[in-house]
Amino acid sequence: MPAVLKKRKMLIPVGAFLAVGALVTGCTPGDEGGDSQPTNASVEGNEAEGDTVVIGFSGPAADHGWLGAINSAALAAAEDLPDVELRVAEGTNDANLQISQVEQFINDGVDAIVLLPTDGAALTQVATQATEAGIPVINVDREFSSPSAARATVLGDNYGMGVSAGNYICEKLGGNNDAVVAEIAGVDSLPLTQDRSRGFADALESCGLDVDNRVAADFTIAGGEATTSQLLSAAPKIDAIWNHDDDQGIGVLAAIDNAGRDEFFMVGGAGSANAMREIQSGESVLEATVIYPSTQAADGIRLARLIAQDKAMSDLVEVEVPKRIVLNAPVVTQENVEQYLPTAFES
Known part of the structure; x- marks a missing residue:
């Protein structure tokens, strides 16, 4: 059974904010005027602490600097959110082991799963099982072979x-x-x-x-x-x-x-x-x-929270989290x- 991380307040590294800032900043129509009540698509609604969301996170082994950064940013994102309880499966490059980890999350009845698959095609079936069980899956970096396997997908370009x-x-x-x-x-x-x-x-x-x-x-x-x-x-x-x-x-x-x-x-x-x-x-x-961006899983954690709490992204007029988000690829x-x-x- 994956261990439950103890929640504690800490600051997310600056890099985690760069890719996910749009999730928690900005305003929506109706926020102006001071008398309107916060909604689930407003800045205040996004930031307001809600019911605790249990998120299962599984990714490949951190045998690569980028993957290590992916994992650490995800942990930091969860630790900064007081209403998120993150359960982390041990990183692996074995698709069969990762499938069993997701099956455990399904059996545990988590509220959402953030999954960076070691092989997108190999993890598609179990992700579909989670979706059919009513657990939203946020697919990170390596796409599933079926779009319907994920509630939302976060990708680098x-x-x-x-x-x-x-x-x-x-x-x-x-x-x-x-x-x-x-x-x-x-x-x-x-x-x-x-x-x-x-x-x-x-x-x-x-x-x-x-x-x-x-x-x-x-x-x-x-x-x-x-x-x-x-x-x-x-x-x-x-x-x-x-x-x-x-x-x-x-x-x-x-x-x-x-x-x-x-x-x-x-x-x-x-x-x-x-x-x-x-x-x-x-x-x-x-x-x-x-x-x-090495912040994709951190984005996934934040999106999982919004989806599980029936919230939306405050900078968008749309009242639901988008199905697919592709991050930019700037030249340094x-x-x-x-x-x-x-x-x-x-x-």
């Missing part, structure tokens, strides 16, 4: 990440159609990797470029270093590289340093603190990174890195 990276490279290379562009992807079997690559290719096509050399790693430092070494050996000339993930980017940069290559610039992905410090230094081939450069560094996660 994987396609948009690729577009942002491609647009940055297009702007830098400025019509040089002979430029050689390389791509270091994550796990090719994952839809999120496929979406990132598709967005990247589409953006490059708009300025007459394409991906000349491509390798896929595994979101690990060792994988990033090994595949980048292969890439550099196969490509004697490169003008720009997009690396999908800043955690594996530690290995990517190590391979580049070992090879003594610096004729190109690189764009990262996810927005880790160490990547931003590289950008800030101005002495690295890493010039930019594209944010993939030396010009704006100080704005994003305080909210970045450590690899």
Whole structure:
């Protein structure tokens, strides 16, 4: 049985507020004038403590800096809400174990489930079971194969990440159609990797470029270093590289340093603190990174509370929480890195 976290008051890290601020700020028609009563779609109604909501949270093992940040932001979001009781299942990369965790949440009769599946397709059936049992499921990051399995879905913009990276490279290379562009992807079997690559290719096509050399790693430092070494050996000339993930980017940069290559610039992905410090230094081939918010599960916790308490998002006129929320994928450069560094996660 997952342990119940003891509730205590604490501040959410700044990063958690960036992605979820719209949930608790703003006003709706009817809030003006001072005489109207708070509604479940008003700021006051959102913030008002309601009946205790028991939320089950399950995610993959935190064997990656981004996943660790996902988990810590979710815990902080719950601890900041006095009417939320969070039950956390042990992180796992075993889909069958995660299915059993969700089944336990269903048997326990929790009020809502926030689920970052190790495999979206594999967890679809059990998420559907929860939904059919009257338990709203908030799907985070990796989508279920059926939209009806989730009451709400919170996603980073994987396609948009690729577009942002491609647009940055297009702007830098400025019509040089002979430029050689390389791509270091994550796990090719994952839809999120496929979406990132598709967005990247589409953006490059708009300025007459394409991906000349491509390798896929595994979101690990060792994988990033090994595949980048292969890439550099196969490509004697490169003008720009997009690396999908800043955690594996530690290995990517190590391979580049070992090879003594610096004729190109690189764009990262996810927005880790160490990547931003590289950008800030101005002495690295890493010039930019594209944010993939690590606050998605924190958003999910807040949305689960709103849904379970029959509340809505105060900045929207709509009186229900939206079905699907896709977060932005901004580019961090030396010009704006100080704005994003305080909210970045450590690899």
